[in-house]
Structures are given as C-alpha cells and as structure tokens.
Amino acid sequence: MIPKDPVMLLSYVNTQLRDYYESLEALCTCRGMKKNELVEKMAAIDYYYDEKTNQFV
Numbered sequence: 001m002i003p004k005d006p007v008m009l010l011s012y013v014n015t016q017l018r019d020y021y022e023s024l025e026a027l028c029t030c031r032g033m034k035k036n037e038l039v040e041k042m043a044a045i046d047y048y049y050d051e052k053t054n055q056f057v
Contacts, residue, residue: 006045014055
C-alpha cells in the first residue's frame with residue numbers, strides 16, 4: 001500500500017528508488033503512480049527529485 005501522508009510517502013518512495021528502481025519513471029510505471037502527482041506532493045514539502053542520486057532531496 002502506498003502511503004498518503006507526504007512525509008511517509010517520501011520515505012517509501014526513496015526506499016523504493018534506492019532498493020528496487022533505477023529511475024522515478026520506472027517506479028511510477030511499476031507501482032501505477034502518476035509521476036506528476038508524486039512530484040507535486042513532494043514539492044509541497046520542499047523535496048525535489050534528483051536524477052543523479054535517484055532520490056527526492
């Protein structure tokens with residue numbers, strides 16, 4: 001289950017990116033998430049995706 005709380009979602013997404021997925025696109029495709037919505041939710045708590053490190057920072 002994907003968390004709805006933005007801070008819990010951040011932790012979940014970064015863990016998934018670190019352990020299982022090579023990119024944000026791969027994560028969103030496999031988990032059925034809308035990339036734009038995810039990026040907006042993370043931006044609301046001042047986190048932005050960094051392609052180089054493959055995580056939200």
